[in-house]
Amino acid sequence: MIGFLSDFGRENGYVGSMKAVAGSICEDRLIDISHKTKKHDVRRGAFILYNTYRFFPFKSVFVCVVDPGVGTERRGIAIETEEYVFVGPDNGLMFPAANDCGDYNVFELSNKEYMLEGVSETFDGRDVFAPIGAHIADGVEIEDLGPQIEEIKELNFGDWKFENGSLRGEIIFIDSFGNLVTNIPYNKVKNRLDFGDKISYKSEEIPFYRSYGCVDENNLVLTVGGHGNIEISANKGDAAKITGLKERDGFMLKIN
Amino acid sequence: MIGFLSDFGRENGYVGSMKAVAGSICEDRLIDISHKTKKHDVRRGAFILYNTYRFFPFKSVFVCVVDPGVGTERRGIAIETEEYVFVGPDNGLMFPAANDCGDYNVFELSNKEYMLEGVSETFDGRDVFAPIGAHIADGVEIEDLGPQIEEIKELNFGDWKFENGSLRGEIIFIDSFGNLVTNIPYNKVKNRLDFGDKISYKSEEIPFYRSYGCVDENNLVLTVGGHGNIEISANKGDAAKITGLKERDGFMLKIN
Amino acid sequence: MIGFLSDFGRENGYVGSMKAVAGSICEDRLIDISHKTKKHDVRRGAFILYNTYRFFPFKSVFVCVVDPGVGTERRGIAIETEEYVFVGPDNGLMFPAANDCGDYNVFELSNKEYMLEGVSETFDGRDVFAPIGAHIADGVEIEDLGPQIEEIKELNFGDWKFENGSLRGEIIFIDSFGNLVTNIPYNKVKNRLDFGDKISYKSEEIPFYRSYGCVDENNLVLTVGGHGNIEISANKGDAAKITGLKERDGFMLKIN
Structure with missing residues (x-):
């Protein structure tokens, strides 16, 4: 193929x-x-x-x-x-x-x-x-x-870290649905995050759920995207528009 | 396939x-x-x-x-x-x-x-x-x-009817050319409509023809679309823009 | 195929x-x-x-x-x-x-x-x-x-000519990068143009180079496009926006 x-x-x-x-x-x-x-x-x-x-x-x-x-x-x-x-x-x-x-x-x-x-x-x-x-x-x-x-040009998707109860990372990618894909692989943080947890982004509380449909329409939700990374989404809505976040923007999510 | x-x-x-x-x-x-x-x-x-x-x-x-x-x-x-x-x-x-x-x-x-x-x-x-x-x-x-x-979710494309010389239906679909596809299958109404008939939509007269090219550029025309439904089109123009009709809008066409 | x-x-x-x-x-x-x-x-x-x-x-x-x-x-x-x-x-x-x-x-x-x-x-x-x-x-x-x-409808991409040190032609095509493809095949004018030459378009000087990357970002450059025609481009930029030229517009390039 x-x-x-x-x-x-x-x-x-x-x-x-x-x-x-x-x-x-x-x-x-x-x-x-x-x-x-x-x-x-x-x-x-x-x-x-x-x-x-x-x-x-x-x-x-x-x-x-x-x-x-x-x-x-x-x-x-x-x-x-x-x-x-x-x-x-x-x-x-x-x-x-x-x-x-x-x-x-x-x-x-x-x-x-x-x-x-x-x-x-x-x-x-x-x-x-x-x-x-x-x-x-x-x-x-x-x-x-x-x-x-021997040598080729390298490229990475930015740094992320867990510090003082907060995840700091970067938006790598915004897909055509407006889902904000972060550079944080879920399997690297899964011992820190449980489904049902609330995460704070700015003054807003966002729940971490398995899927978009677990929150009301246009509400923000943290999920694991199809690519395996943490993703900020909105049920049937456009999380990029709601948050104003753009590709390469940094963010901080506080785990409550 | x-x-x-x-x-x-x-x-x-x-x-x-x-x-x-x-x-x-x-x-x-x-x-x-x-x-x-x-x-x-x-x-x-x-x-x-x-x-x-x-x-x-x-x-x-x-x-x-x-x-x-x-x-x-x-x-x-x-x-x-x-x-x-x-x-x-x-x-x-x-x-x-x-x-x-x-x-x-x-x-x-x-x-x-x-x-x-x-x-x-x-x-x-x-x-x-x-x-x-x-x-x-x-x-x-x-x-x-x-x-x-046994049971699955059903979905239909809205109702249509012929009543008092008028066709009432709904726009199901607007394609990339701006053609307004109705929910009325031509083969259900073909004994009521002949090519050459004039149909009134609001205050406008629209002819029913075989194809777009039978009217002048940007003029409205009623045709049978490739899907077999009645369609409101404009020759080389955008019927959606001309009429202001949107998907799911209802309409009434009076057969003159 | x-x-x-x-x-x-x-x-x-x-x-x-x-x-x-x-x-x-x-x-x-x-x-x-x-x-x-x-x-x-x-x-x-x-x-x-x-x-x-x-x-x-x-x-x-x-x-x-x-x-x-x-x-x-x-x-x-x-x-x-x-x-x-x-x-x-x-x-x-x-x-x-x-x-x-x-x-x-x-x-x-x-x-x-x-x-x-x-x-x-x-x-x-x-x-x-x-x-x-x-x-x-x-x-x-x-x-x-x-x-x-025997007879079919013909179509051509407009005329071009070399006259008094100037190339006059037409923009046939603007691609999704904003490259302005002209109707002038390079192989018809290659004895008149050398890489490194400067060409004037309006009051601007545009160099003729092998590729976009030979000029600074957003600077105009004349190249030979993948289709073999002369093309006005901008390195990582949109030549259509920069010049205001549209498809079918004529242009004159003076070879300095």
Whole structure:
């Protein structure tokens, strides 16, 4: 299976041409993760990839293009982990997902044999990453793509900590429902939080429940999102609008 | 074939992870019906499904997730009809389509064997409906999913009637072109309406024609939409904007 | 492979039903080019198709539906070139792509045997173009679709010229990044332009570089886009907003 992630949107034919290129090379299923991650926002794209890759079958390849540095000196790379291969720019986009897999090896994409002929300067997604991803899915050895390299650009989702009865963290991601996804993995704090607990955010009390429907419509609720992180939501409402919190904002939640 | 319907949008990886899960289980073609049906709007989702399912080949399975009650007591169900299986929440979403197929049997989704391990509380689409839909497509017997149940949540698209030379009905759906789809099936009124007839809506006369292009640009026209219902449209224009009508608004059309 | 292009958006089930119909008929891979080309804008759709088709493998079929004249006298046609077949309305939409392939033959779609039964008046995409495209992909002879015709609607992307040291052209397309794609193919002017040259647009100097990243953030830069045309862009910024240029606007670039 090949998963595609980009910030291309669908108003153009960019995604279609990437998938046409890949589909010309290999028979694998082509699955869109998202093409509307938010233009140029590498960190947001990284979070979506990190939260999605594990649902793909082993041996899947990911073609990832949130790439504001296309055409500059930033390298194209392939990251090989035990179960997956990630292909895209060396700007941190694929780091959290690859790192989450355990050990990895990285190769610079320099062998033009597996790229489209007449590579353009501005569309590596179509000309480099899509064909190389498809060739890997088709059995090409990753060592054939170019030299192995040691250092790649790292990216993380900010710090969080538990201190004096409070959780301090950061909003990584706001989804299309307005759910505020924090950078706090539930399994790291689960001995501190029980369902039914009340948490204070600013002057407001927010209960921690299993699901949105446990509170009245438009009321805030703390839950564990589908990605496994703590999330501030509102039942059938938009928690981002209600709280005014934006991506990358910090917050403090006091456990009562 | 597996058809996917949700209100997830594509800014997240939610749809991608559902399809990755399903694609890991079965070889069937994965077709997106829509993932932008309108958040939490079960009735609108139900209409889209009802108008689309019949174009899928027999034995197709539908994974349907417009599910504002996820994580509450609402059940997950599979509805088996002679030709299709619908998998999703028991909130009426799949009722009009299933009912349109004729007889059906319903099973509650309780057998965890066919769900993802470590099911989250907030993402049944990925953890329950997608894998179960794929297992059904792959040949699992529907009786193995859980107990058969008798009653499910029904949903209809409002009443309409013909009275004193007037059609009274309701707007069910406004599509991306601004076409106003009514809840009146053309084949129920076709002995009352002939192409070329004039219909009055408020103080305006609207002709009933085969197609948009029979009137001047931006003029209103009554047609039969691709779904088979009466539709108020404007040639190359937006009938919703012109009339001010919104989804669920009632209307009266006088046949002159 | 079958490529789909339309202006349907994804808020409806329209695309899903087209692909379900096609997928019921043939096993080919179904690839979305774009369904958000811009409603009723045949020229913009034509440009997206023209820039994407060549990345599909030979023998691919394209189902194209930007079709404001659906239901009127405009014909449905199939255009056969040496490598590809294009199926859609005779309104110019497919002309630039087909013409770019070299010689072509055109057939009017009149044989109802390959359409859906009970064709609606308003949804040829689902009822005519999708099934016919899939039948062609499945091996049906194009001569069986209807009579060969000689004349079809042509469409071009406007004129451009080099005169007195200036390039005069037109903006054909603004992509989702705000890149301004001109109607000037780089390979027609490459003996007049060198990377590093400065070009004047109004009172502003814009450098011609290989890629966006060669200028500072939000600065304008002239590049060769992925489609091979000259493009006015801004590094990580929106050139359309910065310049105020809109699709179909003319411009003059003075080569300094």
